Each structure stands twice: as structure tokens, then as C-alpha cells.
Amino acid sequence: MLGASVWGLVWYPMRMLAAMGLSGTAASATTSGAACIFVLLAKRRSLSTLSWHWLLVALGVAAGVTNIGFVWGAIHGQVIRVLLLFYLTPAWTAIFAHFILRERLTRAGATLSLLSLAGAVTMLWSPEIGMPLPADLAEWAGLMGGMGFAMSNVLVVKVTRTLPGMKPEMRTTVIFGGAALLASVVTLFEPMPAPPGAAQLPVVAFIVIGLGIVLAVNNIIVQVRLARVPANRASIIMLFELVVTALSSWLFAGEVPGPRAWAGGACIVVACVLSAWVHRQGVSRSPPAPEPLDITEREPENEKKSTCAMV
Template structure:
């Protein structure tokens, strides 16, 4: 039997990462049902992973100073907010709706690239932006929903996390010459720091409760998330380093499929015609952003 090519393994790595993010809602929802708020859960999971990565880099002598790359602090902030918003949203909201709103990210990327990188959008990019925003309105606006929308905390979190994810991608492009180990530590460290900060602010304002006392029953789900996120990140780095950027983005859209199928089967979401039509526009805009970009932009 022929051995898989590097391309096949790279695609498999990206699919695994998409699977991790597409079904991570399940352990987060279980932890919330046991009294652990998603912000505290995110802080716990990312804290453990950050500690493991930091110790490994320190022992191997690769824990480099960030003085030469101050942009890593912005990466920590943007990546941390992305994880906080997405993990919180998929825990408290309709999973399919949250993932669709999160995947407005390619639309936000048009604006972020314009503001941060000076990359003025071309006509096709503006068309994708309008298409994605039209899909957003269809998904969010119901006859019972007064303007302005969104209508729930989950909607707001999903939109904000999609925007900060676009900022994260722009920062990764600007920081491409920084050590990859430092970028990885910044992204996981951001999840731990920002989740802890958000949880403490939420606790002070009454938005977040202290929850239940630590329980050994949390351990399997926390361990599952730690291992899954770490392996998913490694798989993403392996795949993204061996495939064209537009191919990586295209494969990563499979996260929508994984999230949709798993959440519908397990009763965490339900489809309706409005979500289908709006979601189709959002996904079409995302597909156009990665299929033949040189021809379209």
C-alpha cells in the first residue's frame, strides 16, 4: 500500500484541527453543566497548555525574549480574545449559528488588512464583504427581532471573536519573521491570560458566577481539551507549512461541517431556512476569498 504523500498528511492535519474546533463545544457544554463557566474552563485549559509549552521551551533553551518582537503582545491579546469569545459563545449559544457568525472572519479580514496592512480592497473583495454582511443580516434578523441586532450574548461573542481572529491572522502575517515557538506561546498564553482577566471582570460585575467547587469529574473533559487543542495546533502548523494559504483556508472551512453535523445530531442546534440561506451566503463569501484569489482580487 502506498504511503501517504506530504500533501495528504498536511490536509489530514488541517482536517484534524478543524475537527477539534468543530466539536470543542461538547466538552465545554459538559463542563458548564457541572458548574464550570466557559471562561474559567478556557483559563484552566489554556493555562495548563501554556505551562507545558513554556517549560518545554525553557528546558530546550528556546524561550526567547520578546523584546525584539513587541507585536507578540498584540498577538497575545487578539488570540486570547478570539478564544475567549468563541469558547464562551459555543457554550451558551446555538452552535451552528455561532460558527457561521464566526466565519464572517474573511469579511472582516478585508477591513483589517486595509487598516493594519495598508492593503486597499479591490472590487471582488468588496463584493465578498457585502455578500457576507447580507448573510449576516439574514441569519440575525427575524421578524421578532427588533433593530439593532444581534439579539444575544452568543451572537455578540461570535461576531467579536471572528473579528479578533481576522486581527490575529493579520498579526501572524506581520510577525512571520518571529520565532514560531514564541508565536505559539503567545497564542496559548493569550487564551489563559485573557480568559482569566475576562472571568475576573465578569465576576466583579456579576456577569460570571463563581460556580461550583473544583470537582474531579472535570478532569476528563479538561484533559481532553488540553490534549485536543495542543495536537490541533501542531497539526495546523504542520499542514499550513506545507500547503498554499488559500488551500489551508479552504480545508479549514470543514469546521462548519463538523460543528453543524455534531451539534444537530447531539441536539445542540437546529437548522431553519433563514440560517441555511444566510449561512450559504457567508460560506460562499468565505469560499470566494480562498478559491483563486489571484484571479478574483
């Protein structure tokens, strides 16, 4: 819940940076860079577990798309709509996991993905706009950020299986390092507003460094603690971000979602909750793992002696 709350509030300091003259991509690059440097300094002993693999490059790019889409969309669009589009993750995760992790898409998974997409259609459709597509670049950024987030989640699982010796803090380094590099490249193509004045530079630096440290610590905490929480419970807990975002956008920005946005968001939330329930039912119905046999009890006496001698 702490991790979800942090991400539900992070849009506000990002808007503060934008108001001071730091563009969305520049804010993403600087805060991600600060988070990456902090983890490298605080967990430098874990650097030995970091090894080269093409999956790490893919994870860094996916994390960069996630960060840019979330930050840029939250700065320039209606926060709750951008976040609801961001939380179409179950639909994209089902597709990506099928091709990357070779996980079979069940009927329940396909139905829940369609329910999530139906929520987006309900939220975005209007007679004036016509086609139920995102209305502006900010909403498209939220949609792309959600796709990047789904890809990041799938790639984290893939990296964990492929590189089991890598510690969580090093995955955090790859995530924020990739986000910083990609955002820095995109910044070159984004029109820059008036840069912060000399009087604002200390405040900008304080927000960037402080936010980077908070995000880095939050990411490590979430990675470590979610490993100790059942998957069904974790997915429900992380939905607390929607509640925090809705309240914070109402209090700080005066953004009140309309009935259609609430209905679409409800479909997305229900899809996530039902997905967790289906997962729990599948785990409860699976047969228990057989207990390992003690093969030494069935070995002949001479084989026991030879095995002990070899050890």
C-alpha cells in the same frame, strides 16, 4: 481537516465543563493555561526564539478575545449561529489587513466582504426582532470572537514578517498564554456558578488538561501544515469546521438550524470559497519570478579573484 474537526467539536467538552460548574471564561482560562504550559514543557528548547515585541502583546489580546468569544458563545448560545457569526472573518480580515499589513482592498475583496456581511444580515433578520443584529449576548460573543480571530490571523502574518526567527510553537505559546491571562481577568467580573463538587474535580481536571493538550497539539499542527498548503486550498479545508459543528450540534444538542440560518451560512461559505478562487486566479496570472543572474559569470577575472580572497 483534522484541525477544523477539532474546533468543530471543542464546544461540547466546554459545555460539559459548564454543566459541572466551570463558567465559560474559567473554562477558557484553564484550558488555554494547560495548552500554554504543555507547549512550554514540550518545546522548551525553542524558548530562545521568543523575544519581547509589542506585537506579541497585541496577538495575545486578540487570541484572548477569540477564545472567550468562541467558548462563551458556544456554551450559552445556539452553536451553529454563533459559529456562523464567528465566520464573518473574511470581512474583518479585509479591513484589518488594509490598515495593518497595508494590503490594498480590491473590488473583488470588497464585494466578497459585502457578501459575507449579507449572509449575516440574512441569518439574523426576523420581523419580530427588527434590526438584523445578534439576538443575545452569546451571538454578540461569537461576532466579537470572529473579529478577534481575524485580528489574530493578521497579527500572525505581521509577527512572522517582523520576527522571522520565532518558531511556530512559540507563537502558539503567545496565543494560548494571552488567552489564559485575558480570560482569567474577565473571570473576575463574571458571576460564578456553584463550583464543582469534590467528586467532580478529577473529571474536570482530566477534561481541562486533556483538552489543553489537544488544542496545543492541534494549533501547532495547523500552523506547520498550513505553511505547506496553498492558501486557496487551506481556506476551503478550514470550512470543514462548519460541517463538523452542524453535525455535532445536531447529534449532541439537538440544534437544527432553520432555513434562514442555512441561507446566511451559505452566503458566508460562498464568500470564503470565492475568496480562495480569486486568490488562485491572481496567483496564476502573476508573471513568474525572474531567474537569479549568476553575476560571477559576468565579472572580470581580477574581480573574481578579489572576491574569493575576501570570502
